[in-house]
Amino acid sequence: MGSESRPLQTKGIFRNLPTFDPSIKGKVALVTGANGISGFHTMRVLLESPERWTKVWAASRRPPPPEMLNLLPKEARSRVEHVACDFLSSPEEIAKQFKEKGVTADAVFFYSYAQPPPKGSAWSNAQELCDVNSALLDNFLGSLDIAGIKPSRILLQTGAKNYNIHQGPARTPFVESAPRVNVEPNFYYPQEDSLWKYCQDHGSAWNVICPAWIIGAVNNAAMNALHPFAVLAAVQAHKGEKTEFPGTYESWLANTEHSTAYLTGYLSEWAVLEDKCKNQKFNASDACLVANNRLWPEIARWYGTTSVEQPELDESKITTIRGEPGPTPLGYGPPMTVRFAWSFQEWASKPENQKAWEEIMKKHNLTDNPFKDVKAGFEFGDMAANPYGVPSMNKARFFGWSGFVDTHESLFMAYSEMSKIGMLPPPVVDKANPLI
Numbered sequence: 001m002g003s004e005s006r007p008l009q010t011k012g013i014f015r016n017l018p019t020f021d022p023s024i025k026g027k028v029a030l031v032t033g034a035n036g037i038s039g040f041h042t043m044r045v046l047l048e049s050p051e052r053w054t055k056v057w058a059a060s061r062r063p064p065p066p067e068m069l070n071l072l073p074k075e076a077r078s079r080v081e082h083v084a085c086d087f088l089s090s091p092e093e094i095a096k097q098f099k100e101k102g103v104t105a106d107a108v109f110f111y112s113y114a115q116p117p118p119k120g121s122a123w124s125n126a127q128e129l130c131d132v133n134s135a136l137l138d139n140f141l142g143s144l145d146i147a148g149i150k151p152s153r154i155l156l157q158t159g160a161k162n163y164n165i166h167q168g169p170a171r172t173p174f175v176e177s178a179p180r181v182n183v184e185p186n187f188y189y190p191q192e193d194s195l196w197k198y199c200q201d202h203g204s205a206w207n208v209i210c211p212a213w214i215i216g217a218v219n220n221a222a223m224n225a226l227h228p229f230a231v232l233a234a235v236q237a238h239k240g241e242k243t244e245f246p247g248t249y250e251s252w253l254a255n256t257e258h259s260t261a262y263l264t265g266y267l268s269e270w271a272v273l274e275d276k277c278k279n280q281k282f283n284a285s286d287a288c289l290v291a292n293n294r295l296w297p298e299i300a301r302w303y304g305t306t307s308v309e310q311p312e313l314d315e316s317k318i319t320t321i322r323g324e325p326g327p328t329p330l331g332y333g334p335p336m337t338v339r340f341a342w343s344f345q346e347w348a349s350k351p352e353n354q355k356a357w358e359e360i361m362k363k364h365n366l367t368d369n370p371f372k373d374v375k376a377g378f379e380f381g382d383m384a385a386n387p388y389g390v391p392s393m394n395k396a397r398f399f400g401w402s403g404f405v406d407t408h409e410s411l412f413m414a415y416s417e418m419s420k421i422g423m424l425p426p427p428v429v430d431k432a433n434p435l436i
Contacts, residue, residue, distance in 0.1 A: 002274055004400040011048075013409040014263055016402040018270050025051045028104050030151070032087070032140065033111030034058030037216045037224060037261050038157055040068060042109050045265035047076035057103050058082045060112070065219055067421040087112050088135060091142030098147035107272045108154040112136050130187040137191050141198045153272040155207040156195050157264075158188040162210050164329035165388045168336040171329070172389035176210070176281045181329045205278035207271045209264065212285050212391050213384050215410055216261030217417030219368065226258070227423070228344050228381030229299050230415050231370060234425050235356045237305035245296050245311050246347075247385045248318055248339045252293050252311040256387035257285040260410035266403050267396065277399055283391040288407040288435060292385065298408055302415065302427040312341035338386060344378035360425050367422035406434040 003018035011017060029046050033039035039060070046053040056079055058064060063082035072080075083101045085094050114132045116125055137156070144151070163174040167183045180189055192208060199206045213225045236243045245252060264284040271277045292311075300307035312318065323335030347353060354371045361369060370377030393401075412432035419426040 002276060002400065003270065008402065013405055013413060014266065015404045017266050018401070018403070020052065020273055022051070024273060025054075027053050027106045028055045028057070029053055029107050029109060030057045030059060030103060030105035030149070031109045031111065032059045032085070033113060034082070035060050035062060035064040035068065035218070036111055036113065036220070037214050037218045038211070038264065039109065039111035040064060040218055041216045041261035042111070042265035042268050043080065044072060044076075044262065045269055047072060047079060050075070050079065054079065056080050057101075057105065059085045059103075061086050065421075068217075068219055071217065071417060071420065085140075087137075087140050088114070088132070089139065091139050091146055094139060094143035095146035098143060098149060103147065103149060105149050105151045106153070108151045109268060109272075110137065110140065110154065110156045112140070126185045130185040130190060133187040134190040134194065138194050141194060144198075145202075150202070151204055153205050153207065153278075154195060154199060155209060155268055155272050156191060157209045157211065157268070158191065159210055159214075160212045160388070160391060161186065162188045163389075163391075168323060168328035169330050169333060170389060173392040174210075174283060174389060175392045176283060176395050181331075183327050183329055199279070207268070207277060207279075208281040209268055209271065210281065210283045210391065211259030211261075211264050212256075212388075213258045213380075214261050214264070215258050215407070215414050217414045217421060217423070219421050219423060225380035225384035226411060226414075227418070228348075228370070228378045229296075229384075230303070230418070230424050231357070231377075232344070232347065232381075233299045233303040233305060234360060235353050236300075237303045237428075238356045238360055239352070241305065243296060243300040243305055243307045244342070245292060245308050245385075246340050246342050246344060246382070247292065247311060248341065249311050249313060250339070251386050253291060254387040255289040255291050255390065257287070257289060257390050258407050258411075259285050259391075260405050260407065260414075262410065262413075263403055263405045267401060270401060270403075274399070280395075280399065282396045282399070282401070283393055284396075285391045285393055286405050286407045286410065287393050287403075288405065289390075290407045290435070292387070294435065295408070295411075298433060299411075302412060302429055302432070303425070304428040317341055340382070340386070344381040344385070345374050348374045348378045364419070364425040365422070366425065406432075406436070408432040409434050 006019045116128045297307040321338045418424040
């Protein structure tokens with residue numbers, strides 16, 4: 001019996017979540033990349049249901065750090081067991097680790113990702129990204145037979161880059177039926193091919209989940225694109241200055257959507273438990289339109305400062321960067337153009353801002369300093385300040401998904417949890433103002 005015949009539930013700020021038949025119980029999950037933003041939050045979701053998921057294997061090179069595990073209830077921590085794996089090693093070596101630990105899995109949630117040092121922007125080394133991340137999944141899938149692990153469902157998380165938004169203007173809203181575009185190598189495509197072949201050969205079912213910019217608390221902010229927004233607001237508050245907006249008039253007004261990792265975890269659990277969702281790809285977003293003209297003043301309020309009331313309107317102060325002429329994901333039109341008044345990386349390079357953060361770290365006993373590597377710490381902030389389009393949630397809704405979270409509330413929750421794990425100072429207000 002599917003979840004559509006059962007009542008919906010609310011868990012804190014997460015609303016309209018599915019409930020499942022109580023006969024679904026005694027399952028074992030294997031979550032790879034469990035110390036990353038997506039893997040950790042899916043693990044949190046699964047651990048909320050001790051009868052349904054009696055065991056969760058956390059597979060990664062290093063275990064989730066104690067400060068992150070402390071976000072879990074004590075009982076939940078008792079059902080997690082780490083297995084040390086490097087998925088760039090051979091399938092035989094990976095299988096050896098699995099067998100030594102006695103790993104089994106009814107469902108696999110694959111979140112492992114490697115970012116080779118780029119020569120230019122974050123995704124400029126397209127072929128190397130393809131080679132490395134294809135190898136991660138291929139080695140993992142190759143290890144399952146050797147280890148005697150026979151999952152009935154394998155979920156692979158990819159993302160909005162599935163729609164080539166990092167390669168230029170793409171058709172929006174993003175829909176799962178969109179054809180592949182081979183402007184340049186895209187590692188999600190060979191990963192999908194490997195997953196489909198494995199499942200076809202082994203009689204397993206698959207899911208692919210595509211989130212947008214991901215929101216969630218982990219102690220590595222490199223892929224947490226909205227983390228720099230909080231760092232900026234906290235530093236400006238510390239200096240007694242207002243928060244400026246780096247983008248243009250168009251970026252200030254444009255709507256976009258983000259993907260809260262916790263909500264995507266609920267969607268991912270739903271996808272693997274629903275028989276009707278076998279062999280389907282789903283976008284994952286909060287289904288909450290957000291615009292910078294509302295988000296930036298709200299984040300500023302959380303940290304005790306104010307935000308500008310309008311973006312920079314003087315065109316002479318706007319920097320325009322145009323991509324190289326050539327094919328675009330649309331197949332026509334000009335290449336990607338990025339316009340901004342100032343960049344996060346430029347702001348983070350200023351000594352007065354680095355000094356302010358050091359003082360904040362000392363005051364609040366923080367352990368993370370994103371200013372140590374400005375490019376790694378702030379590059380995604382530049383990207384996230386420029387809306388890129390909206391993923392469609394129509395397909396997930398068509399299949400019965402109705403989960404929702406207000407992105408203001410989930411971002412406030414993420415920032416608050418980041419303060420507990422040494423990433424950010426605590427907000428100075430008690431709660432977010434939802435977009436209602």
